[in-house]
Each structure stands twice: as structure tokens, then as C-alpha cells.
Amino acid sequence: xxxGEMAAVLAAGAxxxxxxxxxxxxxxxxxxxxxxxxxxxxxxxxSNGLGLVPGSISxxxxxxxxLRGQRRRVLLLGIAAVLGGLAGAVLLLTLPESAFERIxxxxxxxxxxxxxxxxxxxxxxxxxxxxxxxxxxxxxPLLFTGxxxxxxxxxxxxxxxxxxxxxxxxxLLDDTLQRFNAVKNVLAAVVNTVAAxxxxxxxxxxxxxxxxxxxxxxxxxxxxARTGRRFSPAVLRTLIVSVGTVALVHLxxx
Numbered sequence: 317x318x319x320g321e322m323a324a325v326l327a328a329g330a331x332x333x334x335x336x337x338x339x340x341x342x343x344x345x346x347x348x349x350x351x352x353x354x355x356x357x358x359x360x361x362x363s364n365g366l367g368l369v370p371g372s373i374s375x376x377x378x379x380x381x382x383l384r385g386q387r388r389r390v391l392l393l394g395i396a397a398v399l400g401g402l403a404g405a406v407l408l409l410t411l412p413e414s415a416f417e418r419i420x421x422x423x424x425x426x427x428x429x430x431x432x433x434x435x436x437x438x439x440x441x442x443x444x445x446x447x448x449x450x451x452x453x454x455x456x457p458l459l460f461t462g463x464x465x466x467x468x469x470x471x472x473x474x475x476x477x478x479x480x481x482x483x484x485x486x487x488l489l490d491d492t493l494q495r496f497n498a499v500k501n502v503l504a505a506v507v508n509t510v511a512a513x514x515x516x517x518x519x520x521x522x523x524x525x526x527x528x529x530x531x532x533x534x535x536x537x538x539x540x541a542r543t544g545r546r547f548s549p550a551v552l553r554t555l556i557v558s559v560g561t562v563a564l565v566h567l568x569x570x
Contacts, residue, residue: 317524321353325525329532330539333371337378337540340478340500342368342533344427347475348562350525357420358413361473362515363525365405368474369512371533372505378541382498389489390499394506396464401507404471405514420473424564427476432557455488462488463503470507478504501541 317325328349332342343364350360376383383390408416462484470477481500486493515521 317353322524322528324349325353325528326532329367329371329529330536331532332368332529333374333533333536333538334540335536336368336371336478336504336533337375337501337537338497340482340504341427341430341476342371342536343473343475344424346529347424353525355522355525356413358408358416359520359522360525361408361416361420362519363521364529365474365508366512366515366521366526367529368533369505369508370530371537372501372508374534374537375501375541376498376505378538379494379498379501382495383502386495386499390502393460393463393499393503396460397467397470397503397506398510400464400467400469401471401510402514404468404473404507405511406471407468408472408511409514409518421564421568423469423473424475428557428561428564430476430479455485459484459488467503467507470504471511474504474508477507 325346328346332346334342335345336342346364346368347360350364351357355363411419463481466477466480466484469480478500481503482493482496485491485496485499489496
């Protein structure tokens with residue numbers, strides 16, 4: 317990488333760490349930047365997954381107050397994240413690169429739709445939640461299954477997995493959005509870590525990209541967790557959709 321490319325990857329890592337802590341679509345920032353440096357799509361995805369682990373952990377630390385009283389929920393849903401993340405990472409390693417290159421534009425497009433439609437999703441979630449009635453503490457088999465499938469997606473290609481997590485929890489649990497966001501950060505950290513363990517031993521990645529994204533995302537995760545609630549959701553959403561659209565066009569025209 318040139319010094320300019322290294323600076324861009326570091327900045328993208330910081331941005332992704334902050335966005336992941338608040339929204340959960342940071343891969344749509346780092347992925348196109350890694351592609352622009354010349355990395356193949358699968359190598360870029362693996363390097364990105366490894367680099368975002370510190371950012372996920374720092375986001376969890378930043379949201380530790382919102383995690384109080386959620387130990388049982390986190391442990392139960394964490395099992396879903398482990399199972400799904402492992403399956404997704406295995407799919408990434410075993411499917412041919414040509415299959416990934418065909419699938420990933422669809423995944424990026426899906427992620428962009430989820431980000432763009434997040435206000436509508438949140439509105440529908442609030443509408444579905446009943447007024448009064450007993451609190452739903454764990455969401456039952458439906459939430460466990462849904463989060464497992466979302467984690468498969470996250471282990472394979474992590475863009476917008478956090479939005480899927482929050483949407484599912486919002487529909488099937490009774491709690492505040494900030495507490496859902498805290499659990500989302502834990503689940504993302506679990507998926508990223510499980511995938512990273514496999515990637516370290518069985519995948520091809522770029523150490524320079526990994527270290528730059530790791531440094532940036534660790535700082536960004538803390539900043540996002542502490543100050544991200546002050547950002548305008550519309551501004552974040554516009555940034556993510558804009559960068560993601562560039563990535564999608566780049567992938568389609570490759």
C-alpha cells in the first residue's frame with residue numbers, strides 16, 4: 317500500500333468502528349476502501365473481519381452501562397452468534413471465490429436497502445410492540461433462530477448485520493433501543509471473533525490492512541459508543557448509503 321492508501325484505510329477503520337457502535341454498517345465504509353487498494357474481494361472481506369474485532373470489543377466496553385442486567389440474554393443469544401458466525405465463516409472459506417464475487421453485490425445491495433429503510437423498520441417495530449402485557453425477556457426459539465441466521469450472514473459478509481439484530485430484538489423483545497444496541501455490539505463482537513479465529517489459520521488476508529483497520533476501529537468504537545448518540549441518524553445513513561453505492565457500482569463493473 318502507498319502511504320495515501322494506508323491513511324485512507326486507517327480513517328475508514330475509525331469510521332467503521334464508530335458507525336458499527338451506533339448503527340452497525342461499518343463494513344460498507346471499509347470494504348470499498350480495501351477494494352480500492354487492489355485487494356481481491358474475499359481477501360478484503362477477511363482482512364476487514366479481522367480488523368474490526370478490536371472495534372467491536374471497544375464498542376461493547378463503551379456500552380457496558382446498557383448491558384447491566386442482561387447477562388442471561390447475552391449468554392443465550394451469544395450461543396446463536398457463535399453458531400451462526402462459525403457457519404458463515406466456513407461458507408466464506410469453502411465456497412469458491414467466484415461464488416463470493418457473484419453473491420457479494422447482492423449482499424451489499426441488501427445491506428444498503430436495510431440501512432436506507434432503517435427508519436421504516438424501526439417504525440414498524442414500534443407499531444408491532446403491544447402496549448402493556450408481560451415483558452418478553454428472551455424472545456424464545458424464533459429470536460434465537462433469527463439471530464443465528466443473521467449471524468451466518470455476519471460471518472460471511474458483515475455489512476448491516478447490526479441492523480438485522482436490532483430489528484429482530486425490537487420485534488420480539490420488550491426493552492429500550494439503547495439496550496438492544498448494547499446487545500447488538502456483543503453479538504457482532506462474538507461473530508467477528510469466531511470468524512477471525514478461523515481466518516487466522518485458514519484464510520488469506522493482508523496484515524497491513526488488518527492492523528490499520530484494527531487500530532482505527534478500536535478508536536472509532538470508543539468514540540462511537542460515547543458520542544454517536546449525538547449524531548444525526550439521517551447524516552450517518554446518507555454517508556453509509558453513499559459509500560455503499562460506490563462499492564456496489566465498483567463490484568458490478570469489475
